[in-house]
Amino acid sequence: MKNVKCPCCGAAMKRNGKTKAGSQRWRCRGCGASRTVRYDDEAARLREFAEWLLSKESQADMPGRGRTFRRRTAPFWRIWPMPDVVDEVHRVVFVDGIWVARDAVVLIACTERRVLSWHLARAETSAAWRSLLSRIAPPDMVVTDGGGGFAKAVAAEWPGTKVQRCLFHVFYQVRRQTTTRPKLQAGIELYALAKELLHIGTLRQADWWVERFMQWCDFWADSLEEKSLADGRLVYTHERLRKARRGLAALVRAGTMFAYLDPALAAEGPLPATNNAIEGGVNAQLRAVLRNHRGLSTPKRVKAVFWWCCAHVECPKDARAILEEMPTDADIDLLRAEYGVDAEDVGAPKKWGEGLVWEELHHRARYPCSTE
Incomplete structure (x- = not known):
């Protein structure tokens, strides 16, 4: 039996017939107040929507x-699940972007087990990467596939973080x-x-590889x-x-190929040399x-990607909290109207994250304190 409390005195209420519409009427045993109870099933419907979206069911x-x-x-397609600021310092963070359309990419940062943050952009620009990185505490090392604009962004947002270029992507670019x-x-x-890059496990092997690469460059320089x-024109x-030589030489000069072998970083245990954690654990699932x-x-x-990321953070929000906290399409339209930005007049900007609307949603302030 449902335990209904009186909103006036807090006493228990008992059933007291039906209304003309057929709803159950309740009467207070203490003060005699009468009311009907309406049950809010919005959170339950949201859970049903999220379970379907992340399943194979049609x-x-x-x-x-x-x-x-x-x-x-x-109604739940209007919700934009947004990430929280990540204050915890992680040892290794993996970053990558998954393209959902020709002009829409979702940049994702994760650890080996959990998603940390995500950001929607029109391209992998430095401004878009900075919007993602600015919401995460700088880790000891970040593993990347070398997407456009990332080097500039990580130098600005995480200047003390070591960058490891995914060696599988390096091999693939040469291949x-x-x-x-x-x-x-x-x-x-x-x-x-x-191919040898995928099997280097010590600094001595790394130095020997760099030496042989330089010998290769010298030997074949004239050729x-x-x-x-x-x-009708001269070409190489x-x-x-x-x-292929330019790409490898640039990585050798930047020192991003063998950051995982740095003794100071590897003192606590081996570090990853590839982006497999995000490629197989996140991108494949998305x-x-x-x-x-x-x-x-x-x-x-895009929202399907957001919902999946939201469900795989360390502490996922429950359905009621999502309904109360997450922005909707109406919130974005309101910001556009307030700042005088019409969606039809935006055209095709080079950077999605530069707009006022998206900056409002991403909170550009670094690690804001929630108690202030």
């Missing part, structure tokens, strides 16, 4: 063949230029060097300077090998969610 599998489900959960079956001897040797005539004959719910519009695809 709308047709839901009760009512999807029509009832769509009617019950339609893309040489192919898996290079015909030239220079390509064969460079491809072999790139890579050769030019040939193409379309081995431009693909030159591109692609599965988008694949299970094919046909969503771009805003809904």
